[in-house]
Structure formats: C-alpha cells, structure tokens
Amino acid sequence: MITRVIGLETEYGLAYDAGSTRPQTTEEVARRLFAPVVEWGRSTNVFLLNGSRLYLDVGSHPEVATAECVDPLELLEQDRAGVLTLARLVSTAEDSLRSEGLEGKIHLFRNNVDSAGNSFGCHENYLIPRRLEYRRLTEQLLPFLVTRQLLSGAGHVAKTEDGPRLVLSQRAEHMWEGVSASSTRSRPMINTRDEPHADAERFRRLHVIVGDTNMAEGSTLLKTVSTSLVLSLLETARVMPSWAIANPVKALRDISRDATGSTLVTLADGRTVTALQIQEYFLEAASAHAAAEGIAEGLVAEVLGLWRLTLDAWAGGDLDAVKGTLDFAAKRELLTRYAERQDLALDDPRVARLELAYHDVAPGAGLRESLEARGLLRRFTDPARVEAAQDTPPSGTRAQLRSRFLAAARGAGVEHQVDWLHLKLTQDPGRTVLLPDPFATSDAAAESLIDELLG
C-alpha cells in the first residue's frame, strides 16, 4: 500500500432557484445553510467528528477539507461523507425556507466555475518528506500535473472562437502559473506556501490546486493514487529524463481545448512531444517503481490498470472503455447524446442545465446517484461506510485523536478548539496538545486529556 497522508479540500458552488417565491441572495442562502452549524459550533468554521473541517469560504462557498487519510479508499469515503453532510444541511435549510413560505430549491455544485466566470477549487494535499529537494520535485511533477487532465479532467462545455466545445478541464482556463506561493491572485498549479500542518523539520505538505473537482469516484481515485505514486517515484528516482514544459500554462490550456491526448507540447529543451507521451512515461515509470517497491497489488494494481486502460483509450481515440468510470468520458457521453437526441447545439441552455445537474449534489437534484444506480458510473465506495464516515475518522492518522477529543469535549460540555495540529481546552490553554506527526494514532498527552474529559 502507499503510506502517504492525503487530504482533499472541496469548495462547493451554491445557487438558489426561488421559483415563484421571494428570491434570496447567495449570501442569505449560505447563512441559512450554516445556521445549524453556527448553533452548535458557534462559528462557520468547525471541525466535525470525522476529523474534517467544514467552513464557509469567501464568496459564499461551503468547503469541506477531509481529514488526513492514508487509505485512498477511505479518502473517497471521507470526501463523499462531506457531500452527505452538506446535503443534509441543504435539506434543513430548505425546510427552514419552506416554514417562511419560500418554496425555492437550493443547488450545491461540485464543480469549478460559476455562471459569472469565477473559479473555485478542489485542492489536493500530499505529505512529503522535508529532506527532498523541493524545487526539483515540483519541477519534475509539473509535466505530470499538466497532462493529468487526461485522467481526471471533469469536462466542460466552453465557448471558443470556433464555437462551443467540450474541453477536458474546468480549471485549465483559470490557472496562471506553474509553481508559486500565491493561491488567489496568480493561481499556480502547485502552491508553495509552506504550511506543513506537521513537524516542519520532517514534513512538507504539497498543495496541488490545478485539479478539477470530480464527481466520478474513479476519477478522484485515479487522480490521487497516480499523483501519490508519481511523488513516490520522484522521491526515490535519482536520474530521470526531463519532461520540463516550455510553457506549462499554455500546454495546460492547449491539452484541455484539444481534448484528444495527441496535443503537441513543446518542452524546455526544444523537443516536441504529445501529452499522451508524457503520461505514458509516468505510467511506465510509476508501474516499475510500484513493482520494485512491492506495492503493485490490491488497490494500487487496480489503479495502475485503470491508468493503463485510460491511456489506451485516448491512444485509440475511443473512450468507451472508461465512460463508466471517469468524469470526462461519462460526461461527454451524457451531453453529446442528449444534444444529438434533442438536436441541440452544445451551448444550448438545456445542455448547460444538464451539465450543471451532473455536478449538483443537493438532495434529489443531481445525476450522480442515478447514473451509479443504473450502472452508468462506477461507484467504489460502500454507501453504508460513507454514511458512517460522517462521524467516523479515517484510520491510521491523528484524525483518530482529533475525533476522540472532539467527542469527549462535546460530551463533557467543555469549551474547546482544534485545528490540524492542536487539541485545546479554551479555558486551559496550558494543556494544549500538539500533534506534529500526522501518522500518530495515539499520544500520551492526548490520551490523558481525553480520559479526563471522559471522567
């Protein structure tokens, strides 16, 4: 198995369809959505019993940052548990609206662009050792990330000079730099802000912000596991061929707009290769690395197989083999079939509505569950485990301690605060427990604090 801490932060888009009743601003809807959270947590920024962070980000975007996970399947469960938690808040907010005679419908989108053209993200966090040459690592990772949209692009109907077309990535048009420390102004693919949320002597947290938010669990799985494997490869590989791209932002957009895999990419050394060639290299190297490390089994083997299948599908110009597993292929099938059947242009508002429905996770509004139920989209998680993951932390990380502390403090009715690193009693800051090791599932100071609270 891979032993790396991974966390996913997902920002959601909020919209309100007032129907024939009084309209509400997005701010008003967001406030109503978070009212129950504010009631029990006295804040719009809280940690949940599963160790995740739930908060209202600027621009009225609800965000869930999953707890630290080491098992990629548990990461999927935690990510999806976040959807359930928000969906329940939507139901409660709609009940509250209805009690005031407002019959509107709240929509909650897992996507990356709103109708005003703003972009919001799905950030991936990967724990890496501090001792690595960080610059080399990020430079070598970038060509993989630029071409990774072939695996995990969410697809998007974009307006281009040649009319509407289905591009690979929602996020590609909104990235402005390869690697930098600023997250909003210049929006880099890798954000280098150094906030390890861990012992800074031993660890770094790699913050990847170029990825699309995915609906298909297969896309999230392929995205996170392939990236983690490539990181392991880069952590150990001493010499490897350079795939440094001359202009990463341009390449990101070219590959997205072209959506064939055969897009030409100019490398820094002047060579020209295709996006697929770069991916082929990383797949081969990651497979060899996994085999050499003895981890090419179970879920890793499955993901390597899916990665292979995906690149073969692109190479053959036929995505049928992955249309039941990955977002771009699933969405292309859905949207183009619908447009053909109804004889609509891709930029018809009805196609736009269908695209939004693909990303909607409000109860009774979105398509994911029905696509899964009809066998059109593969589900990797077990619904019962996802349900339980709403208040059960993932295994193998300090999220376990956070969760037990939260449960004990709430049970005792004692004021407390936590963040990724700390467990605190508000009235007794001297007793604050620091958890610098993300892999720690037990800790003497934490245990004694929890025992005391349990009385």
Ligand SMILES: Nc1ncnc2c1ncn2[C@@H]1O[C@H](COP(=O)(O)OP(=O)(O)OP(=O)(O)O)[C@@H](O)[C@H]1O
């Ligand atoms: N040491 C670590 N290595 C990798 N991931 C981590 C580590 N510590 C925490 N994480 C993950 O990083 C994410 C942090 O989410 P959070 O939204 O708080 O991000 P941030 O970048 O610190 O802050 P913000 O979004 O407010 O700018 C979570 O998903 C968490 O599980």
Ligand SMILES: [Mg+2]
């Ligand atoms: Mg965040």
